[in-house]
Amino acid sequence: MNEAKDVIVVHELTKKFGNFTAVDHISFQVRQGEIFGFLGANGAGKTTAMKILCGLSLPTSGGGTVNGFDLCREQEKIKRNIGYMSQKFSLYADLKVWENIRLFGGIYGLSSKAIREKSEAMLRYLDMTDLRNELVGDLPLGWKQKLAFSIALIHEPAIVFLDEPTGGVDPETRRLFWELIYETAERGTTIFVTTHYMDEAEYCDRVSIMVDGVIADLDTPAALKERHQAADMDAVFRKLAYQAKRE
Amino acid sequence: MVLFYLLEKEFKQFFRDPGLPKMAIAFPVLMMLVFPFAVSMEIRNINLVVVDSNRSTASSELIRTCTSSGYFNLVDVCDDPRRAMQLMDRNQADAILTISSDFDRLLERGEELPVGIKVNTINGTKGSIGAGYLTSCIRRFQAAQVPASQTMTATDGRMELSAKYYFNEYLDYKKFMVPALIVIAITMLTGFFPALNIVSEKERGTIEQINVTPVNRGIFILCKLIPYWLVAFFVLSACLLIAWLVFDYACAGSLALVYLFTACNILVTAGMGLLISNYSDNAQQAMFVTWFFMMVFMLVSGIFTPIASMPDWAKAITYFNPMRYYADAMRSIYIKGSTLADVWTDALGLLAIGTTMVTWAVLSYKKTT
Numbered sequence: 344m345n346e347a348k349d350v351i352v353v354h355e356l357t358k359k360f361g362n363f364t365a366v367d368h369i370s371f372q373v374r375q376g377e378i379f380g381f382l383g384a385n386g387a388g389k390t391t392a393m394k395i396l397c398g399l400s401l402p403t404s405g406g407g408t409v410n411g412f413d414l415c416r417e418q419e420k421i422k423r424n425i426g427y428m429s430q431k432f433s434l435y436a437d438l439k440v441w442e443n444i445r446l447f448g449g450i451y452g453l454s455s456k457a458i459r460e461k462s463e464a465m466l467r468y469l470d471m472t473d474l475r476n477e478l479v480g481d482l483p484l485g486w487k488q489k490l491a492f493s494i495a496l497i498h499e500p501a502i503v504f505l506d507e508p509t510g511g512v513d514p515e516t517r518r519l520f521w522e523l524i525y526e527t528a529e530r531g532t533t534i535f536v537t538t539h540y541m542d543e544a545e546y547c548d549r550v551s552i553m554v555d556g557v558i559a560d561l562d563t564p565a566a567l568k569e570r571h572q573a574a575d576m577d578a579v580f581r582k583l584a585y586q587a588k589r590e
Numbered sequence: 591m592v593l594f595y596l597l598e599k600e601f602k603q604f605f606r607d608p609g610l611p612k613m614a615i616a617f618p619v620l621m622m623l624v625f626p627f628a629v630s631m632e633i634r635n636i637n638l639v640v641v642d643s644n645r646s647t648a649s650s651e652l653i654r655t656c657t658s659s660g661y662f663n664l665v666d667v668c669d670d671p672r673r674a675m676q677l678m679d680r681n682q683a684d685a686i687l688t689i690s691s692d693f694d695r696l697l698e699r700g701e702e703l704p705v706g707i708k709v710n711t712i713n714g715t716k717g718s719i720g721a722g723y724l725t726s727c728i729r730r731f732q733a734a735q736v737p738a739s740q741t742m743t744a745t746d747g748r749m750e751l752s753a754k755y756y757f758n759e760y761l762d763y764k765k766f767m768v769p770a771l772i773v774i775a776i777t778m779l780t781g782f783f784p785a786l787n788i789v790s791e792k793e794r795g796t797i798e799q800i801n802v803t804p805v806n807r808g809i810f811i812l813c814k815l816i817p818y819w820l821v822a823f824f825v826l827s828a829c830l831l832i833a834w835l836v837f838d839y840a841c842a843g844s845l846a847l848v849y850l851f852t853a854c855n856i857l858v859t860a861g862m863g864l865l866i867s868n869y870s871d872n873a874q875q876a877m878f879v880t881w882f883f884m885m886v887f888m889l890v891s892g893i894f895t896p897i898a899s900m901p902d903w904a905k906a907i908t909y910f911n912p913m914r915y916y917a918d919a920m921r922s923i924y925i926k927g928s929t930l931a932d933v934w935t936d937a938l939g940l941l942a943i944g945t946t947m948v949t950w951a952v953l954s955y956k957k958t959t
Contacts (some may be wrong), residue, residue, distance in 0.1 A: 442599070
C-alpha cells in the first residue's frame, strides 16, 4: 500500500467566501487506486473542497496537486485527468443514452471509432444495450446514476470524483453501484467519494471526516472505530460531527 | 472535432425542444403577415360628426366629399352643436365639422366660408392628422365649386406647389415597417434564445458537468450561438420571401448587404445574450433583464418614432442602442437601396457595440471561480 504513489496531495488548502472560511487549511494525501471517503455534515465544506480539486474553483490560499498538476495553475490539465459525477444528475435528459456517451466521448477527444467501441462495451457492461435509444430523462434514477458514472470514466481518468453519487437511490441499486466502484478501483482508478450513508463509508479504504471546514480525523474505517471507541462508522461520524460549532 | 460533437448536441436539442422549431416558423409568419397591419400608424376611420345647419345641396356635397375620402366614418349629421359635443365627450366622435346656416349663400357669392372644425386631440397625432384631412377635403370641395373661368383669376399670383414622394411613393406604412419588423424579429430571436439556453444548462446543472471537462470555453459558447445564427438567417429569408410574395415588396438595395448587417447585429445580440446569461442564475432573471433591454432598445431605436424629433438627451441615448444602427441600415437598404458607402457608419456602430459585448461576455464566463 505504501508503494502506491499519491495522486492527490493537498497542503493547507483554504477557501474563503468573504468572512466565511468554508475550507480551513486542510492537508491530506490520496493514494492511487484508493477508495477515499470524504465525509462531513452538510455545510462542513466538502463540496467546496471537492470543487477546488476538480478545478472548478480556485483556493484562497494553500495548494496541492491532482495527478501531478497544480491546483492553482493547471486546472485544464487536471480536468483532462479526472472524471466527475455530481449529486445533481447532470447528463443531458433530452439526449438519448448513446448520444450522451458520444457527446462526452467527443468532448474528451476520443476518436469516433473509440467512441463506438466504448459505447458498445459500456452498454453491455451496464446491461443497457436495449436502452441505447431511450432518452436519458426517461430512465429510472438508478440507471441514470450508473450511466453517469460510466460516462465519467469514458476517458479512463486517473481519478474519479463522486459527489453523493447514491443520493436518492434504493438500497439494491446502491449495492450494485458500489460493485461498480470496486471494479473501477481494482483497475487502478482512484475513487474520491462523498456520501451521507455511513454503511458506504465502511466500504472505503480510508475515510476523512470534515467538521467546520477542517478535517477532524482521517484513517481507515477500522482505525477510526477503534480510536473513537465506536461500534460503527455511524457512531464515529456522530461523535465528530457533534463538535461542530457553526450551522 | 469537439466543435462538431457540441454542435450535434445543440442541434438535436433544438429540434427536440417542444417549442423552439415551431417558434422559428411562426415568428416570420406573424411578423410579416399580422404585424405590418397591426403596427400601422396610418390614421383611418376617424369618427366624424357633422353639424349641418344649412341642409342644402352644397352642404351635402361637402359631406359627401369628406366621407368619400375614405378616412372618415360618418357617425351622425345633426343640427344641434350640443349633441355633437356630447358625442365627442362620449368618445364616439373624433372630429366635428360645423356648417353654418348661410353656407350655400356665401358659397355662391364666393365669399369666405365659415366652416368650423373641432378635433378630439387625446391622441395628438390622430387629432392633428384628422384636422389636416378635413381641411384638405374642404379645399378640394372649394376647388370643385369654382367654375373653370374663375380658377384662373383665383390662382393668380398664388404659388403652385407640387410634391413628389421618393422611395415609398404611395406613403405605404407597411413598406416602412417591414424592414423594422425584421429587425425586431432577428434581435429578439438571437438575443433571448442563447441566453435562455445557457441559463437552462445552469439550472439543470449540466454546465457544471461541462466545466469539469477540458472543453475550451470559446468553443462551448460558439456552439451555443451557431444554431441561433442559422435560425436567424432562416427567419430573415422567410420574412423577405413573405414580404415579396404577399405585399410584392422587394429589397431595393443589395440582399447581400441585408445579410451582412444581420450578421453584424447578431454579433451584438449574441454578446448581449451571453453577458446576461453569465450574470443570471435562473431563467426568470435572464428573461426579465433581456426583456428590459429589448424594451428600451425598441422604444429609442427610431423604429416607431423618428430619432430626429427626439430631444437631445434622448438622441444621445440612441447612439448606445444597437437597434438604432441596425434599423436605420435595414430601412435604408430595403426601401432606398442604400449601399455600404451610405450606411457604413451604422456598420461601424454595430461592430463597435458588438465587439465590446462579445469580449466582455467571453471574459466574464469562467469555468473556474
